[in-house]
Amino acid sequence: MPSSFFGLEIGYSALASSQIALDVVSNNVSNINTPGYARETVAFDETVPFTLPGLDSFSPGQLGTGTTITAINQVRDQFLDRQILAANSDQSAYNTLQQVLGQAQTAFSEPSSSGIGQQLTNFFNAFSNLAANPEDPGIRATVVNQAVTLTNAFHNVSNSLSQLLPNLNSRIQLDVQQINNITTQIATLNHQIGVSIAAGQHPNDLIDKRSALLSQLSGLVNLQIVDEINPQTGQPNGEIDVHVGGFTLVQGDTVEPLSYTSTSVGSANTLGLVDSQGNAIPLLGGEVYGLLKASAMVQGYQSQLDTLAYNLINAVNNIHQTGMGLDGSTGTLFFSSPPPPPGTGAAASISVNSAIIADPQKIAAASVPTPPNPLAPGNGDVASQIANLANTAVIGGATLNDYYNALISTIGSDTQTAQAQANNQQQIVSQLQSQQQSVSGVNMDEELTNMLQYQRTYQAAARVINMADTFLDTIINGLGAGSTPVGA
Amino acid sequence: MRISTQQIVQDTILGVEDAYSRFGVAEKQVSTGKRINQPSDDPVGTGEVLKLQQLNSQINQYNNIIDLAVNFLSTTDSALSSTDNLLQQARTIALQAANSSLDDSARANLADQIGQIITQVISLGNSSYEGRYIFAGQRTKTAPLAQTPSGFVYSGGSAATGDGDISLDVNVGESVTINVTGDQVFMPILNTLSSLQNDIANGQLSTISNVDVANIDTQLGNLLSVRAGVGAKIDMLNGEKLRNSQVSIGNTSLLAQVQDTDMAQGMVDLQTAQTAYQAALMATAHAYQYSLLDFLR
Numbered sequence: 001m002p003s004s005f006f007g008l009e010i011g012y013s014a015l016a017s018s019q020i021a022l023d024v025v026s027n028n029v030s031n032i033n034t035p036g037y038a039r040e041t042v043a044f045d046e047t048v049p050f051t052l053p054g055l056d057s058f059s060p061g062q063l064g065t066g067t068t069i070t071a072i073n074q075v076r077d078q079f080l081d082r083q084i085l086a087a088n089s090d091q092s093a094y095n096t097l098q099q100v101l102g103q104a105q106t107a108f109s110e111p112s113s114s115g116i117g118q119q120l121t122n123f124f125n126a127f128s129n130l131a132a133n134p135e136d137p138g139i140r141a142t143v144v145n146q147a148v149t150l151t152n153a154f155h156n157v158s159n160s161l162s163q164l165l166p167n168l169n170s171r172i173q174l175d176v177q178q179i180n181n182i183t184t185q186i187a188t189l190n191h192q193i194g195v196s197i198a199a200g201q202h203p204n205d206l207i208d209k210r211s212a213l214l215s216q217l218s219g220l221v222n223l224q225i226v227d228e229i230n231p232q233t234g235q236p237n238g239e240i241d242v243h244v245g246g247f248t249l250v251q252g253d254t255v256e257p258l259s260y261t262s263t264s265v266g267s268a269n270t271l272g273l274v275d276s277q278g279n280a281i282p283l284l285g286g287e288v289y290g291l292l293k294a295s296a297m298v299q300g301y302q303s304q305l306d307t308l309a310y311n312l313i314n315a316v317n318n319i320h321q322t323g324m325g326l327d328g329s330t331g332t333l334f335f336s337s338p339p340p341p342p343g344t345g346a347a348a349s350i351s352v353n354s355a356i357i358a359d360p361q362k363i364a365a366a367s368v369p370t371p372p373n374p375l376a377p378g379n380g381d382v383a384s385q386i387a388n389l390a391n392t393a394v395i396g397g398a399t400l401n402d403y404y405n406a407l408i409s410t411i412g413s414d415t416q417t418a419q420a421q422a423n424n425q426q427q428i429v430s431q432l433q434s435q436q437q438s439v440s441g442v443n444m445d446e447e448l449t450n451m452l453q454y455q456r457t458y459q460a461a462a463r464v465i466n467m468a469d470t471f472l473d474t475i476i477n478g479l480g481a482g483s484t485p486v487g488a
Numbered sequence: 489m490r491i492s493t494q495q496i497v498q499d500t501i502l503g504v505e506d507a508y509s510r511f512g513v514a515e516k517q518v519s520t521g522k523r524i525n526q527p528s529d530d531p532v533g534t535g536e537v538l539k540l541q542q543l544n545s546q547i548n549q550y551n552n553i554i555d556l557a558v559n560f561l562s563t564t565d566s567a568l569s570s571t572d573n574l575l576q577q578a579r580t581i582a583l584q585a586a587n588s589s590l591d592d593s594a595r596a597n598l599a600d601q602i603g604q605i606i607t608q609v610i611s612l613g614n615s616s617y618e619g620r621y622i623f624a625g626q627r628t629k630t631a632p633l634a635q636t637p638s639g640f641v642y643s644g645g646s647a648a649t650g651d652g653d654i655s656l657d658v659n660v661g662e663s664v665t666i667n668v669t670g671d672q673v674f675m676p677i678l679n680t681l682s683s684l685q686n687d688i689a690n691g692q693l694s695t696i697s698n699v700d701v702a703n704i705d706t707q708l709g710n711l712l713s714v715r716a717g718v719g720a721k722i723d724m725l726n727g728e729k730l731r732n733s734q735v736s737i738g739n740t741s742l743l744a745q746v747q748d749t750d751m752a753q754g755m756v757d758l759q760t761a762q763t764a765y766q767a768a769l770m771a772t773a774h775a776y777q778y779s780l781l782d783f784l785r
Contacts, residue, residue: 132557378628445780
């Protein structure tokens, strides 16, 4: 027969287990708003029964000895978690792309009457007026004004675009710092988790923290995560390796820092991620990838704008140099010389020849007269040719306006695509998070119900102890000589 | 499916944000009246809008040039018309002078009148429009006609010197010469009148009736055909301007179709978006009303 105090022990085990269970419920409820928190459940199990079977057993066996909590488990779907990390990277990339392209698009301020497209047309219209009235100083002044307005429009757009690039670069630099920060923390957590699991515990909070860090990291770069396996047991040892584009960021407890290189192309600096040996790391997602891609696209727009300005300058100058101004001057440039081919920086530097601004008489509206003819003030041949550039194929087979319109269309299309992709990806991430919440999220009502359950169990266990106490009281005080009657 | 408490929060927030952003888009389209406010709203449409705006701007410019050309030609025509009147007067004087019953002083008088006519014709030949001599070819800042002791001098541009035509582009690839050069019209007239004046002064009655009058008639015929040409050009240009305006109206209409918000549709969308937003807000308010805590003792 088991010990008299046997019942007490059973009751106590129930009390202790219920208390732990209530503590776990309490933890869940407290962390209901913690992002990245996975709800915990308790695993009740029977304690070792009494007695061990043998030939000399003397009581009916086996007797249950109560309950214990063998583990506090985290409810997590690791596969889902990893899926979300990938989706997160993509979303981050698209969001960044959408944001930057939106800014680039705004720089052009189209469609509007102040955009370069309309200013180009106004410029050619001014020359058309000049062709009809080459002697008129008022019209010459208008040509100069219109040309200056056009060059200002080019400057504005070009400057806005080029101001974007240093911002992008500094963001990339900050992100690289943050990546290295996070990976260091992950390595530390890896170590702690590894130790804890080796000791047979469930380091739920540490895993939650590491999960949150991974989530943050995935927003910056696309990750591949591999669980480390304990070679003796063939089971995961709790530590993870983090790879980016084939390069190992974290391996167990060790960290490889990331760095960036800066290459200059024209007036812009392009950054790229490299490892400690200087090898380039290819990226497919994350904010850094978005920034790099956006930077490349903005530089592309800038270069197309430069091409437009460069071709405008040369086309106008080539014709203008063949003409004669009202003051008899020839070979005058209308625009100051552009940068050398392919014209990088032409949009930022395009300007009307200062000699012309100072003296609009120098604008060559007329063709050079054949001797012995004097200069004919009413001759507007050259001005007419310049005005006709509006309808002439200048860049490839396109007129200047057509080229510009196509550029704007492209920017609009790129931005629209980025927006659509960002929205799409938002849906995907939302759905995945929904599923994740379904598995790991805390439901208030559910926790409160569990709380009721454990509360009642605790109360019942207390009652059982009460009852066991009554038995003991009867045995100790009620049996044998000198006993106190029961109930006295 | 199991729903966590945080999930409900996330869903309501996303729902409200989504409804509000759609409301924002609808509101912008109605208040600006434009469906396309930036290229990403409709990239292809934006390309069309830019192209149409530029086309219309160009058409407008061509119409302005046409206006200038028509005014120039009208000024030309009225100068030529006045010249016609003067020539008619000279013809009348010539017929008078051919009458043998006139005495010397009367004939001297008539010769003077021809002289005055010559001066007026020179003045007409030196007509200007907005500061440019209209009969001087491309040499628009120099008076083309002058009378010197040795004869009449034309110092304007001409076909012979290659600077006679003022040609303006009135449409893509279409240029129109808007002027008449003085050497074509006025020089022959002046020479004819000068001969007439001499003949009157010298009493060459038979030359006057047989040669000078015939010459005047020839010049009148020439003037008529030149004026007909000018008139035809004015008509042609006016027709061109009308066609340009029609194309421009067509472009504007197309522009409106591509770019403008259909107001009726826009208002309906706005109302729908607003209702959706209200519904989202209401759902949010209802989401947190009940929990188990309300029912536990």
